[in-house]
Amino acid sequence: MVLERFMAKHLPGIERELDKCLPNDTVYPQGLHQAMRYSTLGGGKRLRGLLALAATEMVAKDRFGELEEAAYRLAAAVEMVHAYSLIHDDLPCMDDDDYRRGKLANHKVFGEAVAVLAGDALLTESFALLVQLEDLGVSAAVVTRIIGEMAEAGGSRGLVGGQAVDLDSEGRSISTETLEYIHTHKTGALFRAVLRCGAMIGGASAQELSDITKYAECFGLCFQITDDILDVVGDEAKLGKKTGSDIEQQKVTYVSLYGLEKARQLAADTMQEARLAIADYRPHSDVLCSLAEYVVGRDH
Amino acid sequence: MVLERFMAKHLPGIERELDKCLPNDTVYPQGLHQAMRYSTLGGGKRLRGLLALAATEMVAKDRFGELEEAAYRLAAAVEMVHAYSLIHDDLPCMDDDDYRRGKLANHKVFGEAVAVLAGDALLTESFALLVQLEDLGVSAAVVTRIIGEMAEAGGSRGLVGGQAVDLDSEGRSISTETLEYIHTHKTGALFRAVLRCGAMIGGASAQELSDITKYAECFGLCFQITDDILDVVGDEAKLGKKTGSDIEQQKVTYVSLYGLEKARQLAADTMQEARLAIADYRPHSDVLCSLAEYVVGRDH
Secondary structure, eight states: OHHHHHHHHHHHHHHHHHHHHSOOTTSSSHHHHHHHHHHHSSOSOOHHHHHHHHHHHHHHGGGHHHHHHHHHHHHHHHHHHHHHHHHHHHSTTTTOOSEETTEEOHHHHHOHHHHHHHHHHHHHHHHHHHHGGGGGTOOHHHHHHHHHHHHHHHSTTTHHHHHHHHHHHTTSOOOHHHHHHHHIIIIIHHHHHHHHHHHHHTTOOHHHHHHHHHHHHHHHHHHHHHHHHHHHHOOHHHHTSOSSHHHHTTOOOHHHHHOHHHHHHHHHHHHHHHHHHTGGGTTTTHHHHHHHHHHHHOOO | OHHHHHHHHHHHHHHHHHHHHSOOTTSSSHHHHHHHHHHHSSOSOOHHHHHHHHHHHHHHGGGHHHHHHHHHHHHHHHHHHHHHHHHHHHSTTTTOOSEETTEEOHHHHHOHHHHHHHHHHHHHHHHHHHHGGGGGTOOHHHHHHHHHHHHHHHSTTTHHHHHHHHHHHTTSOOOHHHHHHHHIIIIIHHHHHHHHHHHHHTTOOHHHHHHHHHHHHHHHHHHHHHHHHHHHHOOHHHHTSOSSHHHHTTOOOHHHHHOHHHHHHHHHHHHHHHHHHTGGGTTTTHHHHHHHHHHHHOOO
16 A cells, blocks of 8 residues: 555656656757657666655655655666666576567667667666755765765676676576576666665664665565566566476576476565565655555466 | 877776776676677777866866766766667668677677667666766765766767767768768767866856857867768778768768868868867867867878
8 A cells, every 4th residue: 555655656757857867859969869758768667766766765755855866867867877778688688678668669660770779878878867856855975875885787797797697607507606696786786776765865863774685685586587487477468578497498597496386485485585674664654565565465 | 199199098997997887808797798798898089988087177267187987987977878879770680780989889799788788787887887976076066067067968868869860860961960960969969068067066156157168169170070080081001990881871971971072171160160169278278179180181
């Protein structure tokens, strides 16, 4: 109930913020801006954006109203980083996917060259958005910390490193350690960064930051285990992509490692751990608790 | 003479700074880090890095020693942005170049997927380096301004926009306005940003920033006209790339627009204009003046 209210309020808000922050597609060069907007707007669960808002709210409590604009700007920035990573992941030389979120991949619509450039531009613009936090009530010292966290999470020892290892592992049998590296980097690092940055906007103490980091790491793991489960038991129509691709590509997943039942149990246990990490902040952490439940219970 | 001394001192320094700032190639995932290092180290004129240092020095004057470390960090960041843009430009789906600076292009050595990722990671890490300026004597408020300038210069209304229009113009006859858009964005924006950011590290006043911006815009134009001239009259061995490609691809250039002699005159006039913009700061602007001469007189 608390999450439904939160989503009803903030999902349209994130969409509006992205629409406002992305260059208009009437701005020259129009094709590039159309491509940037195509993959960023009108799709996706906005999990990263919602996490940004929920983390700021948990820490800021009654001051959330003052910081809402800043939290939205962070939400837009992280969704742009996510969109860039999906565009580049789908390229023929990478995962070679023709569809994303039930519509044609960026490069299928705009061509490979524009897709590469649209990704580059989204990544770059996300840093321009983070700089703007300073005009929205966040001190310059906190803004530089936030940019540092996002750059670290996105770089070769974060998201890009995870994707590099994932590509390198395709069709090969990999160890549990490598599987964990891929997940904590390819998806986990950005979840962790956006939760920490959201908390920093709220003015988090060292303790709050440490608790939300624990939550973030559990959240990332829940997310990934559930992703692996959905690839086996999910509904293609709801997911907007083919299932069974992990088995087909002989990927090591939590399901292939532990079996379906044990993977489900692991997801449930990790979800409880995430909730426990921020239990002391209730009711202000209720949304984050529900988001962890949501991510494990989702069907897409 | 002044420039020779400056280069003898700072070119090895920029190389050392890059070597230090880039993740070591023994760090996991090694292939990605090798690719990042391959295209960033051991090549290039380091023009952008030198401009960073010279701009800081012009403004900081006797305080340059205190700010040298910060200027070097900026130099490394801008050279990483430049390296990323070259890696992505050379991709088969973009300009499809097999050689760069006389050695195999990144994607020819590491494959397309790793080349895309190495570019992404270099761009991301460049922002991580800029954040570090705060530990090197630059105030957080100036650091956020610097990051904002670099993100704007690199984005869809800067470098990436210029590349998008350039690709779109291939094989078509374009107007002088489009030619100018491509140059001011694809190469000019980053020159402008790095000169302004270097000056900001030095603590530039509004007047100093405005004068260096004028210099930067002239410098970018000199650079481009000379590039166009070298594509016609240059020595392939010295350039490390094929000449005549503009004519072959029927590109509109300053030479095709104005003819060789008039293009040479335009380069010389613009170079004088660049020198004039910062003449009041002599002798502290001597290096920048010589760099403008150098860029017009170069044979590669």
